[in-house]
Amino acid sequence: MKVILIDDVYGLGRRGEVTNVASGYGRNYLIPKHLAVAATAGNLKMVEEQRLALAKKESKYVEEAELLAQELGQLHIIISRKAGDTGVLFGSVTSKDLEEVLSANGINLDRRKILLKQPIKSIGNYRVEVRPHSDVETTFLVSITPEGDEPVARTMPRGEESDAVVQDVETRVAEIEKYSSTSAEDVE
Numbered sequence: 001m002k003v004i005l006i007d008d009v010y011g012l013g014r015r016g017e018v019t020n021v022a023s024g025y026g027r028n029y030l031i032p033k034h035l036a037v038a039a040t041a042g043n044l045k046m047v048e049e050q051r052l053a054l055a056k057k058e059s060k061y062v063e064e065a066e067l068l069a070q071e072l073g074q075l076h077i078i079i080s081r082k083a084g085d086t087g088v089l090f091g092s093v094t095s096k097d098l099e100e101v102l103s104a105n106g107i108n109l110d111r112r113k114i115l116l117k118q119p120i121k122s123i124g125n126y127r128v129e130v131r132p133h134s135d136v137e138t139t140f141l142v143s144i145t146p147e148g149d150e151p152v153a154r155t156m157p158r159g160e161e162s163d164a165v166v167q168d169v170e171t172r173v174a175e176i177e178k179y180s181s182t183s184a185e186d187v188e
Contacts, residue, residue: 002039065133092119
């Protein structure tokens, strides 16, 4: 099935491209999510007419994405979750959780643009890749801490306070690893 992409689809193509996809993928995912339209003669003609306007919009989107990438590159997200003695979370942190923290702090970013290969399942510091645009990518720092009295989900600019949080999390992870290795030796 041939479709015309309305929005950039990572791994498939860019906005305005005509691409060939499996029929089910086109009908059941791309078209209902308004990421593509069927490549009919009328739609192809419409796309050709919109190419110039699209080129102008594209440069605007790239500029906006670069600004967003600079802002995200300076962010440190701190999330606390309940965790066991071994540092494994009761649940996980997903791209949806990261999107919610960002949107609560005034940064609107679609969760599909947060490239988290696997949900985060243990405490620690993580670098998460983000692609606000297909040509622009950056990473931001995420620290997952054990939950104390109240849950924490906030962002902060990277700096001395951020470095202190990173160091604290690394210390806790080292303590957990030391505790786990000591417990394993006691069992033997």
